[in-house]
Amino acid sequence: xxxxxxxxxxxxxxxxxxxxxxxxxxxxxxxxxxxxxxxxxxxxxxxxxxxxxxxxxxxxxxxxxxxxxxxxxxxxxxxxxxxxxxxxxxxxxxxxxxxxxxxxxxxxxxxxxxxxxxxxxxxxxxxxxxxxxxxxxxxxxxxxxxxxxxxxxxxxxxxxxxxxxxxxxxxxxxxxxxxxxxxxxxxxxxxxxxxxxxxxxxxxxxxxxxxxxxxxxxxxxxxxxxxxxxxxxxxxxxxxxxxxxxxxxxxxxxxxxxxxxxxxxxxxxxxxxxxxxxxxxxxxxxxxxxxxxxxxxxxxxxxxxxxxxxxxxxxxxxxxxxxxxxxxxxxxxxxxxxxxxxxxxxxxxxxxxxxxxxxxxxxxxxxxxxxxxxxxxxxxxxxxxxxxxxxxxxxxxxxxxxxxxxxxxxxxxxxxxxxxxxxxxxxxxxxxxxxxxxxxxxxxxxxxxxxxxxxxxxxxxxxxxxxxxxxxxxxxxxxxxxxxxxxxxxxxxxxxxxxxxxx
Amino acid sequence: xxxxxxxxxxxxxxxxxxxxxxxxxxxxxxxxxxxxxxxxxxxxxxxxxxxxxxxxxxxxxxxxxxxxxxxxxxxxxxxxxxxxxxxxxxxxxxxxxxxxxxxxxxxxxxxxxxxxxxxxxxxxxxxxxxxxxxxxxxxxxxxxxxxxxxxxxxxxxxxxxxxxxxxxxxxxxxxxxxxxxxxxxxxxxxxxxxxxxxxxxxxxxxxxxxxxxxxxxxxxxxxxxxxxxxxxxxxxxxxxxxxxxxxxxxxxxxxxxxxxxxxxxxxxxxxxxxxxxxxxxxxxxxxxx
Numbered sequence: 167x168x169x170x171x172x173x174x175x176x177x178x179x180x181x182x183x184x185x186x187x188x189x190x191x192x193x194x195x196x197x198x199x200x201x202x203x204x205x206x207x208x209x210x211x212x213x214x215x216x217x218x219x220x221x222x223x224x225x226x227x228x229x230x231x232x233x234x235x236x237x238x239x240x241x242x243x244x245x246x247x248x249x250x251x252x253x254x255x256x257x258x259x260x261x262x263x264x265x266x267x268x269x270x271x272x273x274x275x276x277x278x279x280x281x282x283x284x285x286x287x288x289x290x291x292x293x294x295x296x297x298x299x300x301x302x303x304x305x306x307x308x309x310x311x312x313x314x315x316x317x318x319x320x321x322x323x324x325x326x327x328x329x330x331x332x333x334x335x336x337x338x339x340x341x342x343x344x345x346x347x348x349x350x351x352x353x354x355x356x357x358x359x360x361x362x363x364x365x366x367x368x369x370x371x372x373x374x375x376x377x378x379x380x381x382x383x384x385x386x387x388x389x390x391x392x393x394x395x396x397x398x399x400x401x402x403x404x405x406x407x408x409x410x411x412x413x414x415x416x417x418x419x420x421x422x423x424x425x426x427x428x429x430x431x432x433x434x435x436x437x438x439x440x441x442x443x444x445x446x447x448x449x450x451x452x453x454x455x456x457x458x459x460x461x462x463x464x465x466x467x468x469x470x471x472x473x474x475x476x477x478x479x480x481x482x483x484x485x486x487x488x489x490x491x492x493x494x495x496x497x498x499x500x501x502x503x504x505x506x507x508x509x510x511x512x513x514x515x516x517x518x519x520x521x522x523x524x525x526x527x528x529x530x531x532x533x534x535x536x537x538x539x540x541x542x543x544x545x546x547x548x549x550x551x552x553x554x555x556x557x558x559x560x561x562x563x564x565x566x567x568x569x570x571x572x573x574x575x576x577x578x579x580x581x582x583x584x585x586x587x588x589x590x591x592x593x594x595x596x597x598x599x600x601x602x603x604x605x606x607x608x609x610x611x612x613x614x615x616x617x618x619x620x621x622x623x624x625x626x627x628x629x630x631x632x633x634x635x636x637x638x639x640x641x642x643x644x645x646x647x648x649x650x651x652x653x654x655x656x657x658x659x660x661x662x663x664x665x666x667x668x669x
Numbered sequence: 670x671x672x673x674x675x676x677x678x679x680x681x682x683x684x685x686x687x688x689x690x691x692x693x694x695x696x697x698x699x700x701x702x703x704x705x706x707x708x709x710x711x712x713x714x715x716x717x718x719x720x721x722x723x724x725x726x727x728x729x730x731x732x733x734x735x736x737x738x739x740x741x742x743x744x745x746x747x748x749x750x751x752x753x754x755x756x757x758x759x760x761x762x763x764x765x766x767x768x769x770x771x772x773x774x775x776x777x778x779x780x781x782x783x784x785x786x787x788x789x790x791x792x793x794x795x796x797x798x799x800x801x802x803x804x805x806x807x808x809x810x811x812x813x814x815x816x817x818x819x820x821x822x823x824x825x826x827x828x829x830x831x832x833x834x835x836x837x838x839x840x841x842x843x844x845x846x847x848x849x850x851x852x853x854x855x856x857x858x859x860x861x862x863x864x865x866x867x868x869x870x871x872x873x874x875x876x877x878x879x880x881x882x883x884x885x886x887x888x889x890x891x892x893x894x895x896x897x898x899x900x901x902x903x904x905x906x907x908x909x910x911x912x913x914x915x916x917x918x919x920x921x922x923x924x925x926x927x928x929x930x931x932x933x934x935x936x937x938x939x940x941x942x943x944x945x946x947x948x949x950x951x952x953x954x955x956x957x958x
Contacts (some may be wrong), residue, residue, distance in 0.1 A: 187696075187698050188698055189698050190698035190699070190700060191700075191701055192700050192701070192702070394699070394703065456680070561796060561797045562800030562810070566910060567909070567910075568905065568909055569909065570909035573811075573955070575810075575955060605953050630955055
């Protein structure tokens with residue numbers, strides 16, 4: 167829908183110029199109650215999201231002795247992320263990066279198909295604001311009652327309602343902040359510690375911080391977070407095109423709008439009776455009839471409101487609808503020569519364009535999404551539970567022994583991601599007859615030596631490799647360290663070099 | 670300055686009055702609370718500047734009402750570190766060297782601390798990895814020890830040093846300058862005999878002549894088979910490791926006018942705990958006996 171936004175000079179000059187103000191008082195939004203498909207969907211997702219958020223830290227997932235049994239645990243202190251069967255070590259942080267990339271591209275894809283459903287349904291700001299509004303409505307009543315309350319006297323009833331509302335908000339905010347910290351520590355222990363005063367300063371800080379932000383952002387700031395603070399509304403337009411579903415007012419059907427008395431004919435006028443129900447229910451307080459705008463979070467509550475009105479006045483639903491700009495434009499073109507009124511509907515119906523789901527933009531998003539998902543799955547499937555890294559000594563690069571043989575020293579780091587202590591046999595390939603010895607266990611020197619690896623950790627060993635007496639060695643020999651586990655299989659290997667003096 | 674504030678017909682909003690290449694901007698004022706947050710941050714910064722060190726002056730700076738300084742923080746943190754280490758130092762001082770080597774906790778503490786002490790005090794002569802340096806600074810990581818490579822031997826050498834005048838118990842040995850005792854020819858013969866320990870002699874006749882000279886002059890300190898005598902610090906001559914070089918010329922030079930290294934005593938300069946840690950650390954470098 168293209169709107170003519172040019173200034174009309176004649177009108178402009180006719181208006182006296184009031185003083186410019188740089189800062190404005192907030193116009194408080196009083197969203198009215200509404201019923202309908204979108205409202206039900208919004209509540210359904212709200213319940214789902216909150217149930218997931220509040221219960222997830224309490225779900226258990228046994229991992230064996232000594233390991234945390236929390237299903238989802240972001241253990242920063244222990245440097246491990248536990249996501250069900252997946253365990254992420256610091257060096258595997260790319261898995262987390264991949265997860266974030268998946269979320270971002272998933273968001274792009276959903277936006278290009280269905281517009282701002284994230285903003286309208288899934289964003290925490292929306293979810294908690296909706297929950298807070300529901301409480302507000304239960305205590306202070308619907309839109310008109312709330313407006314009357316705010317303008318009315320500051321009597322006992324006023325204070326009782328306000329105090330109850332804010333108290334409930336604070337309780338929910340505290341539960342929200344409290345639940346947040348349960349994701350980074352053992353939930354049952356943390357809850358006990360929080361209430362007995364035993365929890366750490368950081369725990370209380372984060373509980374306080376999240377309590378404060380939840381209360382402020384969902385209770386007071388609300389739509390201002392979306393319009394003034396959030397960057398997403400600014401650039402989400404880049405993901406949308408004329409084939410994306412957005413909440414649209416079908417101007418070709420609604421205009422010219424105006425009041426309508428029962429029994430009057432609908433010919434020669436639009437279906438919009440200017441009842442302002444769409445404005446009243448809007449959580450961001452905008453008029454959807456002004457077209458696509460930054461403040462619209464795409465929740466579709468105005469569609470519910472308008473449909474209810476259309477049912478009441480006996481006009482077909484869908485004056486405000488989830489529609490693509492391409493369809494709106496096609497209909498607009500088709501009805502250009504038809505006078506306003508019910509006659510336009512069949513004409514537009516005939517010109518109706520179905521939304522194109524398959525288009526370059528969605529294909530690219532879906533393609534990148536699948537690619538990243540495939541790479542992540544591959545990384546997860548081939549994740550090893552044993553890693554070996556070999557650091558060669560550089561000062562000195564080799565040592566000459568009294569019998570004339572050459573010795574090199576290495577620091578071997580064995581990463582054992584399992585939860586059992588393991589012992590590996592260390593083998594060396596590439597240097598026949600070499601003797602291995604580990605510091606602290608020199609008496610078991612030989613062609614293969616046992617090396618211990620503690621559970622769920624990194625164990626460091628200094629290992630000496632001595633070439634046999636009289637061996638003729640090049641300056642540099644490539645050698646391979648191999649770790650053989652208890653069952654005789656090779657767990658992992660790592661390459662390095664063995665250096666000898668120049669001849 | 671705004672030139673011409675107009676009213677937008679469609680939105681009913683006013684413009685800012687600015688115009689850029691025909692583009693006008695609707696005046697969409699920020700909310701008031703946004704402004705108040707700015708004021709709050711200004712007040713915050715003023716209070717902060719009052720409490721903490723802030724304004725520079727001609728001969729110093731305003732230290733802040735709280736009197737806080739980062740230096741004091743560091744001093745406090747350092748004191749805390751010293752306090753935290755104290756019990757471990759005490760355990761190291763009261764433990765036998767072998768106990769330190771056998772106890773994983775003590776060993777980890779000792780090697781970690783001694784690595785730093787070694788870099789500060791020992792590395793200039795013995796190299797950052799203990800590999801020694803050419804010209805008589807012995808390697809500490811091979812299996813050849815002049816004064817012994819057990820924990821106790823190493824600790825003794827660190828405490829008292831070698832051939833120094835400061836410590837009465839310093840390890841002492843003195844090789845005579847044979848240029849004034851033997852003829853040039855005799856020195857060459859002995860060198861030939863010394864080379865025969867490592868099967869490098871080329872002149873069997875000279876080596877045989879050198880054998881008797883060796884027996885008269887060298888056996889006491891270097892042993893009958895050139896195996897060295899640690900009690901007097903006589904280095905082994907029958908292995909592949911030569912402190913001053915193992916070529917014929919280098920051996921002849923060493924016999925004629927021997928060079929002998931000096932090591933200072935570290936007792937009194939380093940804490941007893943540090944000396945013990947260093948001994949254990951050097952022992953773990955690969956040559957410990």
